[in-house]
Amino acid sequence: MYAQMVKSEASNDDPGMLAAFQARIDRGDKIEPKEWMPEGYRKTLIRQISQHAHSEIVGQLPEGNWITRAPTLQRKAILLAKVQDEAGHGLYLYSAAETLGISRDEMFEQLHSGRAKYSSIFNYPTLTWADMGAVGWLVDGAAIMNQVPLQRTSYGPYSRAMIRICKEESFHQRQGYHIMMKMARGTEAQREMAQDALDRFWYPALMMFGPSDKDSVHSQQSMAWKIKINTNDELRQRFVNETVPQAEFLGLTVPDPELRWNPDKEGYDFSQPDWDEFFEVLKGNGPCNRERLGARVRAWEDGAWFREGLTAYADKAAQRRAGAATAAE
Amino acid sequence: MPSLPDMTTPNVEALAADARAPRPDPAETVPELKPALFEGLCRLGDSTLVLGHRLSEWCGKGPALEEDIALANIALDLIGHTQMWLGLAAEVEEAGRSADDLAYLRDAMRFRNLLLVELPNGDMARTLMRQFLFDAWHHEMLERLTGSDSARVAEIAVKALKEVRYHLERSSDLVIRLGDGTAESHRRMAGALDMLWPYTGEMFAGDGTDAALAEAGIAPDPASLHEAWHGIVTEVLEEATLGVPEGRADVQKGGRQGRHTEHLGYLLAEMQFLQRAYPGAEW
Numbered sequence: 001m002y003a004q005m006v007k008s009e010a011s012n013d014d015p016g017m018l019a020a021f022q023a024r025i026d027r028g029d030k031i032e033p034k035e036w037m038p039e040g041y042r043k044t045l046i047r048q049i050s051q052h053a054h055s056e057i058v059g060q061l062p063e064g065n066w067i068t069r070a071p072t073l074q075r076k077a078i079l080l081a082k083v084q085d086e087a088g089h090g091l092y093l094y095s096a097a098e099t100l101g102i103s104r105d106e107m108f109e110q111l112h113s114g115r116a117k118y119s120s121i122f123n124y125p126t127l128t129w130a131d132m133g134a135v136g137w138l139v140d141g142a143a144i145m146n147q148v149p150l151q152r153t154s155y156g157p158y159s160r161a162m163i164r165i166c167k168e169e170s171f172h173q174r175q176g177y178h179i180m181m182k183m184a185r186g187t188e189a190q191r192e193m194a195q196d197a198l199d200r201f202w203y204p205a206l207m208m209f210g211p212s213d214k215d216s217v218h219s220q221q222s223m224a225w226k227i228k229i230n231t232n233d234e235l236r237q238r239f240v241n242e243t244v245p246q247a248e249f250l251g252l253t254v255p256d257p258e259l260r261w262n263p264d265k266e267g268y269d270f271s272q273p274d275w276d277e278f279f280e281v282l283k284g285n286g287p288c289n290r291e292r293l294g295a296r297v298r299a300w301e302d303g304a305w306f307r308e309g310l311t312a313y314a315d316k317a318a319q320r321r322a323g324a325a326t327a328a329e
Numbered sequence: 330m331p332s333l334p335d336m337t338t339p340n341v342e343a344l345a346a347d348a349r350a351p352r353p354d355p356a357e358t359v360p361e362l363k364p365a366l367f368e369g370l371c372r373l374g375d376s377t378l379v380l381g382h383r384l385s386e387w388c389g390k391g392p393a394l395e396e397d398i399a400l401a402n403i404a405l406d407l408i409g410h411t412q413m414w415l416g417l418a419a420e421v422e423e424a425g426r427s428a429d430d431l432a433y434l435r436d437a438m439r440f441r442n443l444l445l446v447e448l449p450n451g452d453m454a455r456t457l458m459r460q461f462l463f464d465a466w467h468h469e470m471l472e473r474l475t476g477s478d479s480a481r482v483a484e485i486a487v488k489a490l491k492e493v494r495y496h497l498e499r500s501s502d503l504v505i506r507l508g509d510g511t512a513e514s515h516r517r518m519a520g521a522l523d524m525l526w527p528y529t530g531e532m533f534a535g536d537g538t539d540a541a542l543a544e545a546g547i548a549p550d551p552a553s554l555h556e557a558w559h560g561i562v563t564e565v566l567e568e569a570t571l572g573v574p575e576g577r578a579d580v581q582k583g584g585r586q587g588r589h590t591e592h593l594g595y596l597l598a599e600m601q602f603l604q605r606a607y608p609g610a611e612w
Contacts, residue, residue, distance in 0.1 A: 057389070060397065064388030071603035071612040072429045073378075073415075076385070077408045083388050084401035091394055104394075129603055129612070179612075187610050295390060303392020306453050306507065309514025313506040 006048040006222070013038045025226055030156040033099035041225050045155055046100050047116075048227060050107045053093035054118035056086045057111075058292050062126040063135060071129060078175050079132065085168045092164060096157040112297045120278060121204050123286030130183045130193035131201070136176015138198075138205040138243065144169045145239045146209065149229035177246065184250040198247065199255045203273035209236040211275055241267045355545045356421060356479040365541040366479075367422045368441065369548055371431065372538075372585050373470075374414030375442035378432055379593070380463060381407030382600055383450055392453055399499060403460075406492040413485045433604035437593045444584040445528040447593045454507065454517035459525055461500035465561045466532045468497045469554045478546035501565045508569025519571055530579025532558070536586065 018038055024031070031037055060083045067083065070076035094104045110116035121139050126132065144166065151162045183194035209232040213219040222228035240259075247254050258271045280286065356366055384404035391397040415428035426434075445463060450456045471493055474486035507514040533555040535543075542548040563573050583589070603612065 057394065060389030064385075064390075067385045067388050068382060068599050069602050071433070071610075073408055073412050073432055074429075075612055076381075077405055077412070080385055080388075080401050080405040080408065084398055084405065087389075087394055087397040087401065091398065094394070182612055186612075187607065189607060190610055299390040299392065303396075303453065305511070305513045305517065306392035306396075309507045309510025311510075312514070313510045316509065 006044065006051060006218075006228075013040075022224065025154050025224070029154075030159060031154050032156045040221070041227070042100050044222060044225070044227060045158065046097055046102050048222075049093055049097040049100075049158055050102070050110065051117055051119075053090050053097060053107065054111045054116055055122065056090035056093060058118045058122045058296060060086050061292055061295055062122055062124070062288075063132060065126050066129060066132050069129070070132075075132075075179075082136070082172050082175065085172070089161075089165045089168070092161040096155075096161045099157045108300060112293070112300060114284070114293065117282065119208060120281045120286065121208050122292055123281050123289045124200065124204050125288050127200070128193040128197065130180070130190070130197035133176050133179030133183055133194065134197035134201040136172050136174075137180050137246070138176075138201050139208070140169050140172040140176060141243060142205050142208040142239055144173060145235050145242075149235075152226070152229060154226035180250055180252075184252055194250070195252050198252050202255050203277075206236055206239070206270075206273045207275075207278045207281075209233075209239065211278065237267050240270050244268055354478070354480050355547055356417075356481055359545065362541065362545050362547070363421055363423075365538045365545075366547060367418050368538045369542045370414050370418035370421060370482075372441040374411045374418060374428075374431070375440050376446050376463075377407040377414065378411040379440070379442040379596065380446035380460075381405075381411060382596060383446065384456070384460075386450055387456065396453070403496055403499075406489075406496070410485070410489045410492075413488065417481055417485065429604075433601045437589050437597055438587045440584075440589065440593060440597070441587060442584050442593075443528070443531055444581050444590055445525065445531065447584065447590055447596060448525070448528070449592055451521070451524075452517060454514070455521040455524065457500060457503050457507070458518060458521035460496070461504045461565065462525055462529050462562065464493065464497040464500045465558050465565075466529075466554060468493050469557045469561075470549070473549040473554065477548060482547060497561075501561075504565055504571075505569045508566070508571045515570065518569065522566070522571055523574060523576075526574045526576060526578055527580035530577070531582040531584060534579060534582055534585075 017036065021036070021038060021041075031041075063079060063083050063086075067076060067079050070079050094107060097107060098104060107116065111118065121142075126135065147162055147166050147169065151159055151166060153159045153162065180194055180197075183190040183197075185191075211232065213232045219228060219231065223231075244254055244259065256271045258269065260269055261267075262269045281289070284290075355362055381404045384400050384407070387397070387400045389397060391400055411432065412428055415431045419426045419428055419431055443463070445459060448455075448459065468490070471486045471490040475483050475490060477483040477486065504518065508518045509515070533551045535551045539548070539551050543550040559573075566573050581590075603610075
């Protein structure tokens, strides 16, 4: 899962330093944590990487909603492995962001207070088992589309995190598609669930690439810094081109009457999602915003005694070690 | 210069070949044992299934990201063990059922898990204390099962033991840290221990099934696990400044015979929903 609608920050740095930095990026150098970087680059990256990390963490919830109802032992095991991967991705990404000078606790605070965003897709409910298929196939599929180019991003720790994450995401997408195949070729009731899941997730998946950014100044800056590699529209088009034949293979119908192959552009023409809905979801008015964020805040607050207990023990253990060392002198 | 073979040594090669030859597996060769073996395998598989399920309820709601990962990981291990135990149970039963049929199509009275594992998660203190009390037993049980006269049982135990060694290490460590952490973490851990202790005796209370399996060399007599379990538990609880409770441990029993708490029915209603609502569908 990834970040959408990240505004890049302007830099007030020395023009000479900025030019030298840009030259390094243009040469294809990777920027490493201890090296000089423009303030805008640092801030934009923190925002983008933490938004991505938050998406992984919140993204556990819609799937967690079905782990306890997974229909076979194998499906339960696969889903557990998948959410475990997602928590792991969150961990790599928070660590990558920490190299830029922000702590995980600060990032959590930004998430919990609503100042930081996470991907809009996780504010949609998972209503039937077919949604586990649709989430893997479409949501992880859209994420991969965005993340594969980010393996080449200019910031070293982010790029390396992306390489590990992409390997696992392709397994996630395959398992999702496999669920869809079973459902689409199963009983009438299962087919109905599969089509319904595609109907509900198609447009929210298209929204995951963010609104058209061809005229956005922020996007241009991020692209120059190689924090962003492709435009939102390019990625969305690529996603539609790859996904439509997959839906046809399943015998399912993409819920877009305007969808047709355009030989001139070697791609599909398709309808835009409802961008008003997208902005409403970002504002907190999606179907599950309150539940999702509420669940994370509750987990954090309910876990305070646990974290404090571990810290207190570590402090005592350090004191005991120091005491033992003094006694030995 | 290499030493020459000692002519008085017995034929080592023949001895080795003999040792390698498969022992007759009582699981496969003694038909009268099958009902007890099926029962014994369900007891193992149902406990790992129900505990794995309970842990999976924590998904995305743990007190720290590292805990989310660890809980999902342990749940995943336990579901993996379930596939092996119930898979073998289904084979032994020879009634055309699969591991999934056993997991998803039996009602509560046919479940054979320990009561301890079906109790609701409560807070993280209760979840962790339950895990520790179970892990200490599970570890000892699997260690003994690696020496089972049934090669099939021993093989599963060897695989599972590798993972359970880590489960016990982790839960012991956290019990110590939280017991000896803040006053609040101590209070919660002590409360959890007090609440769970009366369920621990069930792990060591044998019945006719256990006696038959012990007699055949397939599984240990449950009572024989108590000393080792008590040793580990005492050591950890003392280091955690919690101490071993004085009350009776053998109060709440019956899960292994199919007499459960009220909680199991709800757990199964949720877990089995799809298989029950859409009979015969493939997923």
